[in-house]
Amino acid sequence: MLLCLWPFNFHQTNQVTWEPEGGVRFTPPATAYTSAPPAKLALLREWTILLDVKALAPWRQGRILGYGLDERYNNLSVDQLFDDLILRIRTDGDQRPRAVVVQKLFEQSTDRRFMLAIAYDGNDISAYIDGIRKVRQKIGIIDYSSWDNLYPLILGSFANGKYGWRGIFYQLCVLSRAVMPEELNSPERLLRDTTAVLRYTFDEREGTTVIDHGRPSPAALLWSGEFSPYIRTVLQSPRDYWPNPRHPFIMDIIANIIIYIPVGFLLSILSVKRLGRIGQVIVVVVIALIMSLTVEIAQAYLPTRSSSSVDILTNGLGAYVGLFVHRKGWVEKILSALNVSFPRQFQKDPLPQTHSTK
Template identity: 25%
Template sequence: MVSRTQFPQSSKADSDASLEVWLRPKRQNASGTILAFYVGKGFPSLALRQSLGDLEVLVSDFARRNRPRIYIDDVFLQNAPVFITIVGRAHAMDVYVNGRLRKRVLDFMLRNHDVAGRLVLANAPATGDSWSGVIQGLAIFRGQLAPTEVVAHYLDWRQHNGANLSRTKTALAIYPFDDGGGRVVRNQLRSSPELVIPEHFFVLRKPILELPWDEYYGGWSYWKDIAINVIGFIPLGFFVTAYRCAERSRRGAALNAIATGLVLSLTIEVLQGFLPTRDSGTTDVITNTFGSALGAILYLYGPALWQGIHWKNVFELNTVPVEQVDRAG
């Protein structure tokens, strides 16, 4: 689901913003992007994700090319409706769950410019990260919500499906999802766009051959993927070099193996750019090509390196010559 047009930038872009969403996940032990705002810079300005039983909140700092994130533990422990409220405050962010303050994070803020651009629900805007569940209500506000307002809104959503939220002066958008059918979810306020349910699954702005610095996210899983991509292409480089050595020079065979790995990886990544559930990036091309080069080197120089260890000398280090034994005796 995606907004028909962009949410406009506020004249007070650095002022606080608030957001509340009422949802029910389909599975507890699952992951996916619940909602995200996208302004066309490669990654979302704001994203809420289910990470197994936890809630993940990501707010991007485009000036520093930084994507800090926080986790709120044990939010999705049961397959039951959960009401999440995020309130931006001066130099802090408050996260409420079912009307109660769950976590306050200093130096982690939600601003009006974070809730601008295209809104995407149940998937990430630039990659396949779908979320399974039901979104029962969504509201966005230009400004802080007081703790009493958070509780009042929680009760209003539960009892009246958010019917009274339009009275809030700072309300930017209210989606009660009570249209009864069709492919359009209407906003109670005329100032913000409607939401549209697409005919088929797609990624809003899926990049093709994303640059390495845009793909980088750190963490163990990132480096694990790097290692897998390198190791996975070593056999290709090894066997292509072995095959080509019968037809050309050793150097030519190695270059041919590296070029084969490059072309194959590039073809795969370009094709994945047209598949909504796959990522397309240059990091894999670089690591796959490097793996092919390692395979070629292993074929050309592996036997020499193995023989150069001089295993006989290694064993002789731990052996005392017979003459020395006799003299000692």
């Protein structure tokens, strides 16, 4: 059970640091978020996001920025998943955010500073790297009434601090129109001639506040010295998980069942025989569920762990499997076949000791 809490880093420093040449480095665990919800972003009908960043190896997945909380409660987000960039945007209140994937974008961009531009013209969304269009996809008209203008803007992680991104921010801007491809050939001129709705230049070089130079209603970006995410998520729903095709959800289920099989096996040995079969099942499963619940609550405060409601159910199932294995005496049979003596107290139905009489 303690392995599920490794490395026990309940109190960690928020690894957001200023770069000597300018910019802010994020090294997980790291997060920063706006001092107030940037409601002005939900008022845009066309827009362009300009990100002057550098993705650092070997960390190759995480949330670069998000205007929301997680996968379900999210207006817009930009993620790195290995070599791919994934833009998620809510287009309809009845659906999860829609994903636009730019494949192999980070294949040649890791450890190299580049300008990422994401533009929406009211119908199509386009992604550019250093002025070169990488993808254009039709998503139709966005229903902005489905956006929640109370969400914060978060850099470097989810709102709960999970899925941290390793990289450097040099500039982040949001413009109130879709830029033309030729304008991206000179981003300095573009920013000089266009008023940004939101703009962080990351040139303060000290402190824990980044000023928003956009108009109107500036939303400063803040972070604390100790890692303190925007929210703590306890017993997260599977619908809020970050989808990772290289780490399928089914693998987590199998792992959580296997981990608690020994727990159920040992609890079955230690449980009182006079409880009866049903009573023993109830005691073993309830104890396992309490143990799992304790671990999941603690994991909500670990940057590298996630607190999941599904884990509790699968852990309980694993404990029941362990109890079932003990009742069937399968371990005893395997050890007997290998000519290994099985401790008497661990046997399914230990026989009473007999004393020879003369």
